[in-house]
Amino acid sequence: MIKVNHESKAWKIARVAISVVLVIMCAMTIVAAASGATYDVTIIDSERSVTISTRAETLTAVFKEAGIVTDNNDIIVTDKFVPGQPSTIRINRGYNVSVSYHGETFKTIGYGDVANVIKQENLEVSETDNVNFPLATKLSDGMKIIIENPITVEIRIDDEVITGDTYSSSVEQILKKFNITPGENDMVVPDYDTIIKENSVIEVKRVTYKERTAKETLEFETIYEDNANMYKGTTHTKVSGVNGKKEVLYRDIYVDGVKTDSEVISETVIEKAVDEVVVRGTKMPESGRFAVDVPIGDSDSVKTISNFTLPSQYKIDENLVPVSYKQKFVGPGTAYHTGYITSTGKAPQPGYIAVDPDVIPYGSKLWIVSNDGRYVYGYAIAADTGGFTWNGSGTLADLYMNTYNECVQFGRRNITIYVLD
Incomplete structure (x- = not known):
């Protein structure tokens, strides 16, 4: 009996030991199962392929572990991806491209190469069409694909x-x-x-060039000297100008055999020119006692014998010459004073002058100066007939003055009459 009991106790100890081993093995199995086994994932990214061993259970975790970044244009094919098992993931990268097709342009997201864009957009490309990239060219962002007719x-x-x-x-x-x-x-x-x-x-x-030389006149320049003792509008030539001579080298330009232009290559002075020196007066002319101011040039003015104000549409330059006029007469002028009504029925006054109406018609608007620069009669109107018309004196005009004395002082002198209108 004692022996039987001893064997029974040993068996019990053995059973306990076996149980402990089994518990430890189960625990190890559970830990191993909990930690997960590694598996291979192959990622095909366009032309690049990479394989990683991972325990990741999600696509995001796989990409993060592989260092792969995608955007909204990309297409990710996951039909062969099963977490925990050998898998394959394919990434089709999307690119922003523009397509010009037979003159019409549009934008799209393309994948792969140029040929794939043509296919995905259902574009018909004939044998005579030209595509600006080989069809196998891989896409890139901003690519411009042009398909055109000849x-x-x-x-x-x-x-x-x-x-x-x-x-x-x-x-x-x-x-x-x-x-x-x-x-x-x-x-x-x-x-x-x-x-x-x-x-x-x-x-x-076809453009060709030919060189040639020519002897030409070297024109003199005019230099002006002001003289306060001479009346404004008068001039005196102090030194007469003399032209010189020069030799000019030209290059003529021909287009398809026709001369179209010439350019100066060089100039050589053969004889120097002598500049002309002209003295011009700056003294203001004398005026009548009923004179009016008339603007001349940009900032000056002159007093005139005529009582009439120059209309604003007429301008007089600094040399007392109208900026524009229709006709000019030069000849002897005289002065007169009378109380009689003019031939046109107007009361006489400075500004109405006597003319030959066959030469200067009645009503003509005039500007008159003496050629010696001493008098500026000013703005006048042809309103009377001069006695010189019949006496053959050759007088150009008779200028009305306020007094007989003024007429005597004026005497007979050459005048210039500008017909304004």
Whole structure:
């Protein structure tokens, strides 16, 4: 009995030991299961492929571990991704591209290469169409894909006309395509960098140069000296100008054999010119006692014998000459004073003058100065007939003065009459 009891106690100890081992093994199994096993994930990103070993259970975690960033344009294919099992993930990158198709332009998100964009947009590309990239070209952000019909260009050169088909490109590229190399000085119309987009004409104009010499006059310059003792409007030539001579080297420009321009290369003086020196008066003219101020030039004025104010539409320059006039008469002038009504029925006053109406019609608006610069009669109107019309004295006009004394002082002197209107 005692032996039996002893064996029973040993068995009990063995059973306890076995139980402890089993518990430890279960615990290890649970820990292993809880921590998860690694598995391989292959990520195909466009042309790049990478494989990582991971315990990640989500797509986001896988990408984070692989250092891969995507955006909203990208397409992620996950049909072969199962967490915990060997998997494959494919990323199709999306690119913002513009497409010009037969003249119409639009923007799209493209994937892969140029051929794929054409396919995804259902574009029909014929054998004669031109695509500006090879179809297998991989896409990139901002890419501009151009699909165009051929255009016909006409190239005119050396009296020849060359016609052919090409595609939208610069004039320079088109000329190269047709093996045309303009000379360094030749003109190309339109310019080399002009983009031809439709049927057009390109002209190559041959430009040549020829040099020549010519003997020409070297004109003298006029130098003015002011003299306060001479009346304004009068001049005196102190030194007469003499032209010189010079030899000029020209370069003549010919376009397609026709002379179009010349440019001066150099000038050589053969004989120097002598400048002309002209003395001009600055003294203001004498005036009558009923004078009015008339503006001259930009900031000066002069007193006139005439009582009439110069209308604003007429301008007198600093030399007492109208800026514009219809006609000019030069000849002897005299002065008169009378109480009789004029031939046109007007009461006489300074400003109404006597004329030959066959030469200067009644009503003509005039500007009158003496040629010696001493008198500015001013703005006048032809209103009377002068006695000189019949006496053959050759007088040009009789100017009305306020007094007989003024008439005597004026005497007979050459005058200039400008017909304003």
